[in-house]
Amino acid sequence: MNAPRKPPRTGLGEDVIATIPDTGRVVETAPAKEPQTPAEWIRQNLFSGPVNSVLTVVAGAFLIFMLYRAFGFVFLNSDWRVIQVRMKGYMAGSFPLEEAWRVWVSLYLVVALAGFSSGRAVQIPRGRAAIARAIAVTVAIVIVGYTAQSALVRLLAVGTAGVFIVSNVVGRLVPHPTMRRIRLWGWILIFPLVMVIVRGFDGVPPRLWGGLFFNLVAASVGIFASFPIGIALALGRRSTLPAVRMFSVVVIEVFRGVPLVAWLIFSKFVVDLLLPPQVNLPDIIKAFVVMTMFSAAYIAEIIRGGIQGVHSGQYEAARAVGLPTTRMMAFIILPQALRATIPAMISHFISLFKDTALFSAIAVTELLEASKRLGLEFIGQEAQTLVFAGLVFWTFAFTMSRWSQRLELRLGVGER
């Protein structure tokens, strides 16, 4: 969409007559504003009155104090070598080093898919956005360059950026319908594919997974595995059969009403009692199953919202052409409902990603647990190890939430 063009500027205070381009219509507009000088801007935005001035001074003092403390923490009082030494632990936990290629291959695949599917949505920023992007990229390069243990790791990390750019160009060149099809199937198949790469061919068992890799995998399990269950529960909650509806309501509310920590502890210490004695599942698998149910309850509510958002005319139309309920749901209602839930799904994924920190309750060396153990090892440096874990969580959650905001705009959810 083109931004509306500004009317030509004449003198200050006069009524302005502007011609709308292409139509030739003449309209009266507000008087054009005189361009602001920096001093005017400061007066208007920071010192427009006594209250405002006090607020500016207080907020400014607070900001300077925080920046001063942050500067001292980052550059003077901390020894960041700890992070450098244990970078692998942060990223992959006790994943064997000789198998690390599996993680790298998976990472490259995901990055390639992300680059491909963002296609034309990625634009070279201009103006202030360009400066912000440049600063972010510089900081990222400095952090990665500093924390990477070897030249190889540095090279591989830089390689991800290259892969992103190349796949993005490919995504732009491929004709749009084909690109959309590949994108859809890519995102559906990427998770099973990564699981095969990591687990298959004498791969690495889940108990050795850890670090950021574990957090991302756990959050993906929480989305992909719980999707079908979530749909089933959502449909069940809207079912006209009272027994099915009540069952769905109870399952959804019980799983949503109890915190995830409790469910993880349930999976480790309680669930064995309910299973046949000969069944002997690894802790991680049990935790994943329970988390899947937890996530499915949330997904069910998201999908229910989506289904309720589908216009009733769609149901009537489906009935009018004589579709039975199952086919009406599968071909008419759900495709529309699911499309509308994509942003909500992404924000669920983000909160699930943040929730994976709770796996430290059952002694999985995920990102937070890795940093906690590092803190025990290097007494007095707990703050650094935690701050780094927080930074990694933040980077991912923030990037995804920005992406979701843009997607929301593009899908035009809530605008139809």
Next chain:
Amino acid sequence: MASSARSAKPPLWRDVRVLRIAGQVAFVLVVVLVLREMYLNATFQLDQRGRSLSYDFLDSRAGFGVKEHFISYSPNRTFWRAFWVAVTNALVVTGVGIVLATILGILLGIARLSPNWLLRKLAQGYVEIIRNIPALVQIIFWYTAVILAIPRLEQSISLFGLGYISNRGAAIPTLKGGADFGAWGLFLFAGLVTAFFVRRWRTRVFDDTGQPHYRFLWSSGTFVAIAIAGYIILGDPFTVEIPEVGLRSLVGGIEVSPEFAGVLVGLVVYTTAFIGEIVRGSILAVSKGQKEAGEALGLRPSQQLRFVVLPQAMRIALPSITNQYLNFWKNTSLGFFIGYPEIINITRTMTNQAGHELEIFSLLVLIYLGVSLGLSLIMNILNRGVALRGATG
């Protein structure tokens, strides 16, 4: 012939009503069978260990200490008591926390829309940073990196000799009731009632004559005067207890443990960011005409916000804020990670002491659900109170 065929009942296996009932019976049967299988598995495994499913153990001696309790407790009390200690501990954090988070959240939401550029950006930065870091990371950070880094007991920070802050906890002065403390409470109540009527009287004077009402000054002045009068009449109904630095802990006053502070600060900081965003969205959702109408009446910007925009915004915000309260309640479980004796922590200890994993877990589920239900009931009643009367949809 044709008409009789139409009126004849369809065969049973094509009759929708029969199919619906049969389907549900089958569904219930499957659910019951699965539950029965679980029950049998549990009893079988417990049998092998010589135990059984029973809640009787709850009345036996707990035998473990709890660091922090708001209701009286000792290791000689029952498991039930220990469980209620856990519930009250979680409830106290929730109660204090949601009040703080609501106040701070409203301020944050207003700051997000402030005409002051610096304040606006600062508030935005706060939201963007806090919302995207897991609450657990933040709680552990506050606990280990901030609160435990506070000077030790011997060098505790003194607040003008009235209170102390140390990594063993913080203490502030408290009132210690004497014999007439209850009677003084009656004075306070009387003061409150009188203040209410004084306020109404001042409002009426203002409405009738247009003289400045000063109703806040009048009513609070009345209250303080009656409270002081009661204090003098009864003669020292209470004493102020000032905490002291003891050998191993702070003695006297209201004490706040580092764990309590860690959970509270972590969750309040976290939830404030979410409530702030809700409040911001709700203020933006109030029609612009409302603010302009306030302006036309000659209200100052602060008055427009307080009397016109905020009341309507809170109506929009209330359901989402309720969700945040429920999240806060569930997030108290994160106290487990820093050793705050909340529900997860205590039930883990109970399980270690007594076994009975299933029974204890069922209690846990019931209490989390029960409190959530209670909270949403209260908020629903509140919501009904503020909802637009006669509004459609």
